[in-house]
Amino acid sequence: MHNTKFRTGKIAAVCTAAVMMASSLGISAFAAETQTLEAGKYTVNSDLSCYVTAMDGVEFGKPLLTKTEVTVNEDGTAKFDLSFTKSSVTIYSVTCDTFVDASADGAVLNYKDGSEWKAVDSYKLSTDTALNSKNESVNYVESISFTVSSIADTYNLGMYVNSNVMGVQFGGSDSAKYAATLTVDWSSAAKIKTADKTSSQSATVKYNVEEGYEVSIPAEITVDTDTKTANYSVQAKKFVLPENAYVTLTANENGSLSNGKDSLAFTNELAAGNLTKTGDNLNGKVTVTGEPASAGEYTGTVDFTINYFAK
Numbered sequence: 454m455h456n457t458k459f460r461t462g463k464i465a466a467v468c469t470a471a472v473m474m475a476s477s478l479g480i481s482a483f484a485a486e487t488q489t490l491e492a493g494k495y496t497v498n499s500d501l502s503c504y505v506t507a508m509d510g511v512e513f514g515k516p517l518l519t520k521t522e523v524t525v526n527e528d529g530t531a532k533f534d535l536s537f538t539k540s541s542v543t544i545y546s547v548t549c550d551t552f553v554d555a556s557a558d559g560a561v562l563n564y565k566d567g568s569e570w571k572a573v574d575s576y577k578l579s580t581d582t583a584l585n586s587k588n589e590s591v592n593y594v595e596s597i598s599f600t601v602s603s604i605a606d607t608y609n610l611g612m613y614v615n616s617n618v619m620g621v622q623f624g625g626s627d628s629a630k631y632a633a634t635l636t637v638d639w640s641s642a643a644k645i646k647t648a649d650k651t652s653s654q655s656a657t658v659k660y661n662v663e664e665g666y667e668v669s670i671p672a673e674i675t676v677d678t679d680t681k682t683a684n685y686s687v688q689a690k691k692f693v694l695p696e697n698a699y700v701t702l703t704a705n706e707n708g709s710l711s712n713g714k715d716s717l718a719f720t721n722e723l724a725a726g727n728l729t730k731t732g733d734n735l736n737g738k739v740t741v742t743g744e745p746a747s748a749g750e751y752t753g754t755v756d757f758t759i760n761y762f763a764k
Contacts, residue, residue, distance in 0.1 A: 490604065490642060494524045498641040501535075503614065503623060503633040508544055513551055513614060514633050516540035521637070522645070525604070532574070532600045533608075535635075539583045539593055549616045552583040552593035560613035561625040564599045570611065570626060573599040584617045591615070608635045666692045666700055668728065668759050674739050676719075681741040687757070689728040699727035701760045702735055710741065712749030718742045721755050 499521040503514030520536040539552040554560055555576060562573045576597040582590035594612070601608070610633055611625030623631045667690040676683040687702055694700075702723060710717040723737040739755065 490525045490639070492525050492527045494522060494645040494647070495642040496645060497521050497523055497643075498638040500636045500638075501610075501633060502636065503631075511542055511544060513542055516542070517551065517553060517614070518635075523637075523642070529604075530600055530602055531604055532598060534596060534598050536596045537594055539579075547618075549618045550583060551614055551616045552591070554585065554591055554613045554615035554620060555594050556591055557585070557613050557615050557620055559622055561611050561622055562594070562597060562613075563611040563625055564601075565609045565611075565624075566599075566601050567603075571599070573597045583615075585615050586617060586619050588617075604639070606637055606639070608637070609633070610635055662693055664693050664695055664698070666690075666694060666728075666761070668700065668702065668757075670757055674755065676739060676741055683739045685737045685739070686734045687723075687737070689731055689733040692728065692731045692733070694729065695763065697764050699729045699762050701725075701727055701762070703758045703760070704737070705756050708753050708755065710751035710753040712745075712747065712751045714749070715746040715751075716743070717745055717751050719753065723757075 499518065501514035501518040502512065503517075505511045505513065517537050517540050518535060519538050520534075522534040524532040524534075526532070537553050539550065541548050541550045543549075555562055555578065562576055563570050564573060565571075577595045578592040579595040580592070583593050585591050593615075597612075609624055611623065611629070612633075613620055613622045621631065623629065623633050669688040669690050671685045671687075674683045674685050689700065692700075704721055704723045706722070707718065707720045710719055719739055719741045721737060721739050724735045726735050727733075728735070737755075745751070
């Protein structure tokens, strides 16, 4: 790994340079003592180091790597499955939100197997997003898979680590300015047990739902003094109906308001239509047509009839 010096004159520049260093992971298998593992799938402890010595030392890689699984094949080759998350580092009170980005310009996802740099077998993007330095929402790399010809203690990876400040490619070639190292603790390898024999059966899932419905009708309809009108709405709630079933409403088209002494006529217009699901509504309008002979509060009623049709 290269030691890189940074000028610390500006916080933003420091954070940018640090993220640049964290952004690319390089994978080359170093000469290391190998261990013999029988064929099978294992979970292992591993560390991803993207360490910057400047700014009192900052580690970008370790928080990004969450899980390592290795499938050892009969021929001695091994497939790595690495899982990542979005993370963050704080540099002089400035937070850099980091993530592995496959969509950035110049981004390369690869690894070094022996002396050869190879593209990863596959990678998977997250369903959630992280913000890059352009304030764009990016689906970050959630996992990568790659196959090595032999087991080693350390590997170099190539990937782009981005952030809300800046991003940079790490690794990807022997001439890369920055590198990252994956160190595997093979003594922690725990074999994932697999069934000796499998079979399958199916179960029918049943869920009985009783039909029902509620219609919400306003308790009061208050007529505006100036316009002599009032708009209202009736709404469908908790509708669970069979296919093609529906509900209709009717209401009296006219009526009378009284203050105990005098009366006022009114009309009621309720829109026609069918209520079939929760959230459906029908709008209505009450209009006072008479002229008041005396002051006071005039009251009356609008009567609604709810009709259910099974088909």
